[in-house]
Amino acid sequence: MSVDRFVQSHTNKARTLISSGSLFEEEIGYSRAVVTGDFVFVSGCTGYDYKTGELSPDITEQAEQCLRNVASALSEAGATIEDVVRVTYMVPEREAFPRVWPVLRKWFGHARPAATMVSAGLMKDEMKIEIEVTAVKGSAKKKEEA
Template sequence: MTERRFISSGSRFESVMGYSRAVVDGDWVHVSGTTGYDYGTMTIADDVAAQTEQVFRNIAAALQQADASLDDVVRVTYYLTDASYFEVIAPICGRYFAKARPAATALICKLIDPAMKIEIEVTARKQG
């Protein structure tokens, strides 16, 4: 049986809601929906492009703790609060996923905090 390992970003949201930033289960890494908050300062930029860049920094940090990287991502789901943001974030996502080219889904929805414009969740499989 594989042992699970839990990864935390230190965000207060994790302790309040009882979840992990990521869960490592064998070769698989499941990263929770991640927003553009800078967890060090608990601030969020107003611009969707800046939020997207921060999301990728946050996800990359969680993957690194799991001994994986963005190149190991096999599945990604994007949650946007406005369909017009897609044109802004698409090239940013394309840059980060140029090698991985994961299966992807994009949804338009409301997020918990009105300051949040994007949330991204990924699944990665570590390369042996």
Template sequence: MERQRVSSGTEWEENVGYSRAVPAGDRVCVSGTTATDEDGQPLSGTPSEQTRVALETVADALAEAGATIEDVVRTRMYVTDADDWPEIGRAHSEFFDDVRPAATMVEVASLIDPDLCVEVEVEAVVDC
């Protein structure tokens, strides 16, 4: 299998040794994604704003890998405060609309930067 890697171009991918997304067969796996700028620096904002920015980055990675939001079958959301679930959930719902992937939300002690409150990863299935 030829391995394709989708990169967002930030230093973190090389430093940590990961790709933003990796298509493999009929699947596209998108790494945990947070609200960052084009240089990979964290963006502050409300939980819903951070969720929307992260999901836009996910959508860009999916597109580069040949998939769309409609192909997403699973999302995982890691949040630093479970009390933010209504706001994060609403942003997720608005983004995925009728797609309604299987979804998990888990509270974690912290993310890579204290300004970040949500990280999202997705899996998509595409027709080959």
């Protein structure tokens, strides 16, 4: 993975495609995020550090890295974590999910998005959590103004 490819975007008619440079995106053929209008759809992010390719064996550290990856995609799209309106958590071992609650509360405690947790196998056994979000650009500001 090349660091200089960390964030790329290009516009395709009414939507902007954002890539983190992750090998998965290239191999499978998807975008890290898609922006259309004020909506930002961020693909499921795992705990890989896209700059180094490293993955911690700890679920809480993976959750932190997932959310750094999400925040990076949102930033490239012109949005923030505070703009997240929907989040889906996927964990292979549902018993482990409560261990990441403090991490999730830290990142989403103010935004308080609609949320779903699904217990499902992930692409690789070493992946402990995957997080997918939908954001509405500027919605945090609108909420604060209301």
